[in-house]
Amino acid sequence: MSNIKTLIHLLCFLLPKFEVIRGKVLEETYLKWVQYKDDCIKKIKNEPLPQEGIFCNRTFDRYACWPDTPAGFMVNISCPFYLPWFDKVSRGSVRRRCGSDGLWKRDDSGQVWRDMRECEEEKEVTSQELWHKQLMVSFRTLYTVGYCTSLCTLTLALVILLSFRKLHCTRNTIHTNLFLSFILRAVAVIVKDTMLERHWGREIIKQTDVSEMLSHQAAIGCRIAQALMQYCVLANHFWFFGEAVYLYSVLISSVFIDNNKYLPYLCLGWGTPLLFVVPWVVVKILKENNECWAVNENMNYWWIIRFPVLFATLINFLIFLKILGVIFSKLRGNNQCQYPDYKLRLAKATLTLIPLFGVHEVLFVFATDEQTTGILRYIKVFSTLFISSFQGLLVALLYCFANKEVQTELKRKLRSWRTKTDIVCCRQ
Structure with missing residues (x-):
């Protein structure tokens, strides 16, 4: 023993x-x-x-x-x-x-x-690795809390948008799918972490337990979870892209304006990720069929997932600048005598567009995993995990709970409920 x-x-x-x-x-x-x-x-x-x-x-x-x-x-x-x-x-x-x-x-x-x-291993190395583990555990706790908070808030926002018939339109349909992509992304990340912990955290009693843990059969569950997570992450980015395209078409162009034509957005948001996830899965099976597919030994294969994310982020950033310029010119034309109020409205518009387009990711778009080391790597990991996990909360607040149409419908529903309650009470 x-x-x-x-x-x-x-x-x-x-x-x-x-x-x-x-x-x-x-x-x-x-x-x-x-x-x-x-x-x-x-x-x-x-x-x-x-x-x-x-x-x-x-x-x-x-x-x-x-x-x-x-x-x-x-x-x-x-x-x-x-x-x-x-x-x-x-x-x-x-x-x-x-x-x-x-x-x-x-x-x-x-x-x-x-x-x-x-x-035996040197004690100094062990203490350094222990510090690294504690830091990574803190990061994991941070993004788990963020995803759980976003998940609850987005679920409520999704129920609200689907419950009121007057809120059904192309714009809110795109918002609904964006909320759903956030929900699926949060669930996929939590499930993936659970599967990894279950796969590597099982108790080892005898030698055969190790070989079973490292077998392809034992890794099937966490590999499926890994593939689904990549799909949900890509779908989330492409629904950001869909939001940008729709807002651009409303303010500047005339693309996809017809309220009955949101099928192209559905294909863009849910269909496009398959064009990249399926080849990535095939490459993983043929070239890197190891463990839970969580380690990218050949970073060239990882570009199958990374490229569409960077592409969508950069296009969103260009659309963001174009729309911001339109908003800037309109606000300047309507508020020539109210400069402070104009600055406030411009700041509000910018704050609204940033989570909509995911423009924050441009900050680290060229700082890839291979290029970042030391403190810069920790800063990137912390920023990416924090913003990505809590972004769903911010999107739900801005595009649902702070939406005047939603607030009006909620107030109307509340008044109707109170009226019905008063009638029932009077009859009793």
């Missing part, structure tokens, strides 16, 4: 970071460990037995490969090469002592004694 616990410690507490990083290290370490074990078993079977004397038998204790050792001697062997930090302890050794009776020496607990201090 102690040997199994040693394996568990090595394979499950190697790198206290995100599950995806831990999963990558776990898989690589396990494959090297299997190679080390196979080599050891072959060596045990093929080497000739000692001719005379008392000796401790050769063995593999799931940590290191031990040769036949004469009684009363200490045996030193190199640190196992499968250790993730092997390059730092390659000159170290692990020790065992053979007793005078030809049995391996045991400690006070009855387990076979082994000194592997020279093969």
Whole structure:
């Protein structure tokens, strides 16, 4: 049992970071460990037995490969090469002592004694990784709270827009689909995290548990969740794009103005993501069918998902500037004598358009994951997670609860409900 616990410690507490990083290290370490074990078993079977004397038998204790050792001697062997930090302890050794009776020496607990201090990971690295893990856990808590808050607010906003018939129009239909894309994105992220935690957080009792965890069958659930999350994220960005196109068509152009023609928007928002997610899934299956598809070993494949996001973001930014220029000119023409009020209205219009078009993402559009390191990377991760998770809340507040048409319908419904209540009370 102690040997199994040693394996568990090595394979499950190697790198206290995100599950995806831990999963990558776990898989690589396990494959090297299997190679080390196979080599050891072959060596045990093929080497000739000692001719005379008392000796401790050769063995593999799931940590290191031990040769036949004469009684009363200490045996030193190199640190196992499968250790993730092997390059730092390659000159170290692990020790065992053979007793005078030809049995391996045991400690006070009855387990076979082994000194592997020279093969352990440095404490400084462990403390740094622990700090990294705590920071990543804080980030995860932040965006989980953000997505849950946005999910509740958007669900209520979606129910309101669907409940009132007078609010049914092309503009609100696009808002409704945008809300739905936010809801699906939040649910997909939460489900993906749950599946990853379930996949990598399962209890390991024996060696077969590790191989089962790393098998393709065990990863199917989290791979499906990963693919659905990518689809929902792309759908969310393309519904931002649809919002931008509609507002541009109303204010500047004459594209898709007919209230009965929102089918093109449906194809844009829900259909276009399939053109990128399906090829990405195929590439993952053929080229990177590892773990839960959460690690992008070849960043060229990741551009299948990244390109449409960057494209939609940049086009939205150009539309944002064009519409902002139109609003600027109209406000300046109507408020030549009311400059302070004009500035306030322009600021309000800008605040409304930014979450509508997702223009904030332009700040990091060229700061890719490969280019950002150190503090800049943490700033990008924090900003992206914070804005993306709480953006649904802001959109629901601006385009539903702060909408005058919605407020009017809610007040009318409230007055109608009060009138009915008063009538019932009077009859009683």
